[in-house]
Amino acid sequence: MKRILFVSSEAVPYIKTGGLADVAGSLPRYFDRKEYDVRVILPKYVCMDEKLASQLSFICHYYVKLNWREQYAGIFEAEYKGIRYYFIDNEYYFAGPSPYNMLHEDVEKFAFFSKAVLTALPYIDFAPDIIHCHDWQTGLVPVFLRTSFGGDPYYAGIKTVYTIHNMKFQGRWRIHAIMDITGLPAQIFNANELESYGEANYLKGGCVYADYITTVSPTYAYDITTTEGGEGLGGLMFARRDFLKGIVNGVDYEEFNPETDEYIGTRFSVDTVLEGKRANKAALQKETGLAVEEDAFLIGIVSRLTDQKGFDLINYMMEEMLSTMDVQFVVLGSGEKRYEDSFWYFHDRYPEKLSVYTGYSDERAHRIYASCDAFLMPSLFEPCGLSQLMAMRYGTIPIVRETGGLKDTVEAYNEYEHTGTGFSFCNYNAHEMLFAIRYAQKIFRSCRSDWNDMIVRDMKQDFSWDASARQYEELYRSLSDGR
Secondary structure, three states, rough: OEEEEEOOOEEEEOOOOOOOOHHHHHHHHHHOOOOOOEEEEEEEEOOHHHHHHHOOOOEEEEEEEEEEEEEEEEEEEEEOEEEEEEEEEEEEHHHHOOOOHHHHHHHHHHHHHHHHHHHHHHHHOOOOOOEEEEOOOHHHHHHHHHOOOOHHHHHHHOOOEEEEOOOOOOOOOEEEHHHHOOOOOOHHOOOOOOOOOOOOEHHHHHHHOOOOOOOOOHHHHHHHHOOOOHHHHHHHHHOHHEEEEEEOOOOOOOOHHHHHHOOOOOOOOOOOHHHHHHHHHHHHHHHHOOOOOOOOEEEEEEEEEEEEHHHHHHHHHHHHHHHHHEEEEEEEEEEEEHHHHHHHHHHHHOOOEEEEOOOHHHHHHHHHHHHEEEEEOOOOOOOOOOHHHHHHHOOOEEEEEEEEOHHHHEEEEEHHHHHHOEEEEEOOOOOHHHHHHHHHHHHHOOOOHHHHHHHHHHHOOOOOHHHHHHHHHHHHHHHHHHO
């Protein structure tokens, strides 16, 4: 049996700020448990849900040598849906109201966490064949493994996989500060290893020292090898392209299931989707104060309100869409104040055409996925994207920009061949986005049979974690076999 340890700064259900938590918490459950013993290790944040935190069991404590410091570390454990989770405890690092603080604090916090994970392995009696690390917060795990732990026979033969969920966030800080924090050898802080544009770079360290790199879609795997998409590391990723693979994220089909979803008023299957969506649409319109009109083209948005997600395009075209089109929007999210304020401004002007909920609500997100006609994601870049997959699961047609995982998962509608699973546009341009929305509305109104066929095709797509897990299993096998 192959032993796999997932190392992540967050994972559902214990702590979540974004899609990383969905991956780290959901994917381990989909491996073949006859062949794989997959476990997860996380920080024990003080801000963790109290109910979940109360279920953790203390194992032991030890000390982590971080250069000239020796820091306490406790180990707790819990089991959730058949997966064993471990938690590294240190309230000095993991206190506070959120998992992440200022970057200068986080670089020390996650250096401690990375070394504490490796130090913990003998204490939890788990010697993994592969350590699977996620994002910059765990980038030093492969580095410590190959340097500080390189001469210890207990760690001999452990391979590492490093998954990049978003290349933009790299964990960069001053070299001398990182040398002092980590105690890593001075000679590795060079342009071929940890140094990047005059700073130490955790993500670069993970990419240099890991045995294999993955990212969350095939198109994004290509994008990060280019100058435009590499966020300053395109040359390194191009050099490591033979050890780089894009595997599309999946969706937890137990949680996102229109037949069993407790958050929606009318549950439905692929056979009853038209009636189910009609009922849910009317209920959502009433709940959010929108005009209850069956023929209004209802577009959903569930997102962080940032430039990356394309909100400058949406903001630019919102007045024209609301004033000239028979369209409604229901928006759920938070982020940059200018976008929050803009949505509230347009809500005040068009209260029956635009509903806004600032923040996040699982219940409302599920109802948006189940009730809307279309789902808008015009991202500047999108490593994978999960919301479009969740929308398709409920028969809500995505309108996306052709980038990263959006390009890989949404096939553009072809009115001549009657194929496709959504609508897309290529260039990052507000008028191209508007054309795609107008075109989608046209098909919704005048080619309803094609639209309904697309709903059924979307619901029949398989973006469950099963397909992703099989690809990771093949990667693990090749690494373990030395291929």
